Amino acid sequence: MIRPTRPPARRGAARLGAGILTLALVATGCGGGGETGAGSATGTVTSITALDYYTDTTEHAQWGASLAACGRTVGVTVEQTSVPGASLIPRVLQQASSRTLPDLLMLDNPDLQQIAQTGALTPLDRYGIDSSGFARGILSASTYDGKLYGLAPDVNTIALFYNKDMLARAGVAVPRTWAELKTAAARLTRPGRYGMAVDANATFEGTWQFLPFLWSNGGDEKALATPQAAQALQLWVDLVKSGSMSASVLNWTQSDVSDQFVAGRTAMMVNGPWRISDLNEAKGLHWGVAPIPVPQAGQTPVTPLGGEVWTVPQSASRARQEKAAKVLACLNDSTTMLALAREHFTVPSRSAVASRYAEQVPSMAAFVQSVEAARARTGELGVRWPQAATGIYTAIQSALTGEQTPEEALTHAQQIATSP
Amino acid sequence: MRSRSRPVPDLARARFRESLAQWLFIAPAALYLLLFFGYPIVKNVVMSFQQYTITTFYTGAAPFVGLRNYSTILSSDLFSRALLTTVLFTVGSIVGQFVLGLAIALFFQRSFPLGRVLRSLLLLPWLLPLVASGTTWRWMLDGDTGVVNAVLRDLHLLPSGVPWLTGTSPALLSVTLINIWVGIPFTTTILYGGLQDIPTHLYEAAKLDGAGPVTMFRHITWPLLRPVATVVLVLGAVYTVKVLDIILVVTGGGPADATETIATQSYTLSFQQFEFGRGAAMSNVLLVISIGFALVYLRVNRRAQNA
Numbered sequence: 269m270i271r272p273t274r275p276p277a278r279r280g281a282a283r284l285g286a287g288i289l290t291l292a293l294v295a296t297g298c299g300g301g302g303e304t305g306a307g308s309a310t311g312t313v314t315s316i317t318a319l320d321y322y323t324d325t326t327e328h329a330q331w332g333a334s335l336a337a338c339g340r341t342v343g344v345t346v347e348q349t350s351v352p353g354a355s356l357i358p359r360v361l362q363q364a365s366s367r368t369l370p371d372l373l374m375l376d377n378p379d380l381q382q383i384a385q386t387g388a389l390t391p392l393d394r395y396g397i398d399s400s401g402f403a404r405g406i407l408s409a410s411t412y413d414g415k416l417y418g419l420a421p422d423v424n425t426i427a428l429f430y431n432k433d434m435l436a437r438a439g440v441a442v443p444r445t446w447a448e449l450k451t452a453a454a455r456l457t458r459p460g461r462y463g464m465a466v467d468a469n470a471t472f473e474g475t476w477q478f479l480p481f482l483w484s485n486g487g488d489e490k491a492l493a494t495p496q497a498a499q500a501l502q503l504w505v506d507l508v509k510s511g512s513m514s515a516s517v518l519n520w521t522q523s524d525v526s527d528q529f530v531a532g533r534t535a536m537m538v539n540g541p542w543r544i545s546d547l548n549e550a551k552g553l554h555w556g557v558a559p560i561p562v563p564q565a566g567q568t569p570v571t572p573l574g575g576e577v578w579t580v581p582q583s584a585s586r587a588r589q590e591k592a593a594k595v596l597a598c599l600n601d602s603t604t605m606l607a608l609a610r611e612h613f614t615v616p617s618r619s620a621v622a623s624r625y626a627e628q629v630p631s632m633a634a635f636v637q638s639v640e641a642a643r644a645r646t647g648e649l650g651v652r653w654p655q656a657a658t659g660i661y662t663a664i665q666s667a668l669t670g671e672q673t674p675e676e677a678l679t680h681a682q683q684i685a686t687s688p
Numbered sequence: 689m690r691s692r693s694r695p696v697p698d699l700a701r702a703r704f705r706e707s708l709a710q711w712l713f714i715a716p717a718a719l720y721l722l723l724f725f726g727y728p729i730v731k732n733v734v735m736s737f738q739q740y741t742i743t744t745f746y747t748g749a750a751p752f753v754g755l756r757n758y759s760t761i762l763s764s765d766l767f768s769r770a771l772l773t774t775v776l777f778t779v780g781s782i783v784g785q786f787v788l789g790l791a792i793a794l795f796f797q798r799s800f801p802l803g804r805v806l807r808s809l810l811l812l813p814w815l816l817p818l819v820a821s822g823t824t825w826r827w828m829l830d831g832d833t834g835v836v837n838a839v840l841r842d843l844h845l846l847p848s849g850v851p852w853l854t855g856t857s858p859a860l861l862s863v864t865l866i867n868i869w870v871g872i873p874f875t876t877t878i879l880y881g882g883l884q885d886i887p888t889h890l891y892e893a894a895k896l897d898g899a900g901p902v903t904m905f906r907h908i909t910w911p912l913l914r915p916v917a918t919v920v921l922v923l924g925a926v927y928t929v930k931v932l933d934i935i936l937v938v939t940g941g942g943p944a945d946a947t948e949t950i951a952t953q954s955y956t957l958s959f960q961q962f963e964f965g966r967g968a969a970m971s972n973v974l975l976v977i978s979i980g981f982a983l984v985y986l987r988v989n990r991r992a993q994n995a
């Protein structure tokens with residue numbers, strides 16, 4: 269799965285790299301693992317391994333520090349390995365078949381149920397981990413077959429970013445409803461600049477960006493051929509047709525969208541908080557963030573929940589699993605999650621911690637508010653989510669290119685979602 | 689007497705040693721082929737008859753499902769579309785790069801200042817990593833900010849520009865054009881080599897007989913170049929049918945599946961949806977197509993050698 273929540277690397281290159289890697293591994297049927305280290309089942313465990321996709325230098329270091337700190341409280345050193353987002357699942361599959369899974373494994377939340385289904389993960393209830401007070405969405409993403417397999421210290425979602433200067437100059441208020449969004453986008457459009465930008469590309473990222481519009485209008489991934497879903501898709505079609513949004517959204521990744529925003533070629537965009545550090549670095553850019561506009565005034569936006577969950581894979585050593593679970597519990601305690609959220613501009617996943625955080629960091633309030641109501645992508649369909657996600661982005665592409673009407677496109681999407 | 693009977697076992701031993709030596713010489717190559725070509729192909733064929741998913745990696749269980757993977761992929765409406773796209777993409781690329789490649793090769797046959805330098809510069813698209821050139825093309829063809837549309841607009845040829853990557857038909861045209869650009873160096877190089885092999889005295893004789901350039905091309909260049917041309921066309925087809933990187937980088941199969949080919953479908957099934965069984969089935973379809981071209985190539989080659 270492409271991780272829609274990540275600041276994605278070059279789409280093609282990353283996909284290609286991951287593919288070639290898996291291909292090589294599948295073909296030779298052996299792994300370069302050896303990462304479980306030496307600890308025997310009986311001896312004392314002094315070090316455990318962890319695998320994540322935080323390859324960005326700063327992020328890698330920040331997570332490394334948190335893992336190390338939690339390791340110290342438990343009495344182990346944590347050897348952290350990071351692989352690029354697109355090659356995490358191939359790497360996990362390879363390690364699963366060679367029984368060299370790490371002691372602590374990070375997964376993008378919509379992938380958890382599929383991996384749990386294989387039997388490669390251990391349920392967290394056997395370690396007595398406290399999962400109370402977590403946001404509903406993250407628990408539903410981490411639960412497979414009634415058991416909790418992972419916990420995320422911090423979560424995120426998407427919201428509407430806007431260029432304060434452009435809105436002020438055009439005399440446009442921050443849009444709160446779909447109607448306001450359409451007029452605002454039209455009034456903000458100038459030669460060389462669009463009013464609005466989203467990621468509508470043919471990957472799970474496109475699906476992820478469309479979900480707030482689908483869900484806030486009462487649409488549902490279980491039944492896509494509905495008027496509610498068609499209205500949401502019609503909104504995107506209208507934005508492109510009226511010229512308020514570039515047709516190039518069909519090809520843009522989330523980072524492309526952000527580049528357009530930073531370059532001043534779009535006045536508003538849908539994006540996530542992981543972009544904030546980049547936006548802060550852009551000189552002369554005054555940006556604001558608001559919840560994604562809803563169909564009617566007064567409604568609460570329902571956005572998809574992003575974020576990575578930590579899991580304890582199956583291994584030969586129970587002692588190592590116990591230690592890993594303790595580190596996992598430490599990562600998810602209130603203090604650590606608050607620190608992590610501050611570092612990464614994300615939202616702590618315990619609701620009580622999140623509301624305290626919103627008071628301390630007002631710029632994150634829009635995200636805290638949205639995360640509260642956020643839904644997990646795999647919450648309803650579980651391991652069948654990838655098919656529905658494929659159907660949704662196919663429908664977006666067909667409708668935006670004018671190949672099909674939103675209704676036709678969504679009927680087709682429903683067929684894809686329910687195909688064997 | 690004894691001395692006469694001795695040579696018989698000696699001869700047998702010598703023969704045995706000779707054949708052993710032959711086998712030993714073949715062994716490294718055979719082993720290599722078996723390990724790196726035979727095994728993956730056999731594995732891929734076996735996998736295409738299995739329900740091979742994410743779970744298989746952990747449990748090792750991959751139940752055989754007979755022809756189900758094939759019936760699923762062949763009956764999906766995306767397959768016929770992807771097949772048509774593959775044909776259009778391949779035929780378009782081959783025709784384009786052959787015509788342009790031949791024209792360039794003929795052009796470089798004359799000698800002129802800087803001719804050699806220019807000819808080596810022509811290899812550039814071939815030397816660049818495809819992901820890098822694909823990304824550059826993606827920028828250049830961007831509907832709003834791309835240089836291609838900017839030029840069209842500034843020359844007042846097309847005030848609104850062309851939706852190179854966002855329209856369904858233009859997108860297929862774009863990836864085909866980019867693939868032609870990538871393929872021209874290969875075609876030109878091989879055809880140029882073929883042209884060099886044509887004896888110059890034939891042209892001189894034709895000129896004395898009063899033949900013009902068109903007549904010379906029809907009656908001298910083309911008949912003598914034909915074996916080389918066939919090889920270029922068949923190899924080009926094999927390379928083009930399986931093109932994946934350019935499409936993934938430039939359009940990712942979109943918009944609205946307009947640039948999905950059999951190759952990108954196989955990739956999506958295996959590495960995006962993790963349906964390895966179906967992905968294997970799809971890639972076997974591709975393999976059969978490629979083998980078809982390879983057989984044509986072998987036949988043509990044999991005929992060319994016999995001729």
